[in-house]
Amino acid sequence: MSDAAIAALVASNPGQATVEEYTIVYRVLAQRVPCRMLVFGVGRDTPLWLDVNRGGTTVFLENVKRWADFSRQASPTAIVHDLSYGWTRRFMWPLLKRMSPERLFLRELPRDVLETPWDVILVDAPRGTNWKAPGRMKSVYTASVLAAKSGADVFVHDCHRAVERETADHFLGPTRFVTQAGSMRHYRFR
Incomplete structure (x- = not known):
């Protein structure tokens, strides 16, 4: 995918990732395709990940029904699983300080x-724009457990x-940190 194609996606998807943020994910993905890609969140960029990972397996997890339905309609081949997070961002600090992190794992x-x-x-989900939103603590923790088993590259947006x-x-740990572009961070478990 060219820089122009990524720029066109950014222009059609305002308020989401920047060209630089999409590019760091794209560059790693392009080296590994076809591969197995798990995406927390769906949106107007769902077709991008399906296209870049053509021939691979791309699975999406989404907690907002209208976005899951939108993605299924816009990309009928997309595998989208509905998900519920339960806790909101306001519980993050007590969870990290007083509870075992295993309670954050998305067992369902x-x-x-x-x-x-x-x-x-x-x-890249769930929403984390206010303290009543789920935030990404469960997504990040679950990604860390899954990545540790397989040696995955993990990207966290926002x-x-x-x-x-x-x-x-x-x-994910500072020793696994690779790079950051804008608010997109890249970690590697290999």
Whole structure:
């Protein structure tokens, strides 16, 4: 995919990832295709991930029904699993400080998601724009467990926000940090 194609996607999807953020994911994905890619979140960029990973397996997890339905309609070949997160961002600090992190693991995921050795994991959901939203602590923790089993590259978007940044640092670890573009961070478990 060319820089122009990524720029066109960004222009058609305002308020989402920047060209630089999409590019760091694209470059790693392009080296590993066809591969097994897990994406927390769907949106107007769903067709991008399906196209880039053509011939591979791309699975999406979404907690907002209208976005899941939109993606299924816009990309009929997309595998989209509905998901519920339960806790909101306001519980992040007590969870990290007083509870065992295993309580953050998304055990209700389909068996095929839990058992697949993922190559690339992108955490771009759920919403984390306010303290009543779920935030990405469960997504990041679950990604860290799945990535540790398979040696995946993990990307976490919106690391300008405290929940995303702190949980990524805590669960993915500074020794696995590769790079950052804008608010997209890349970690490697190989």
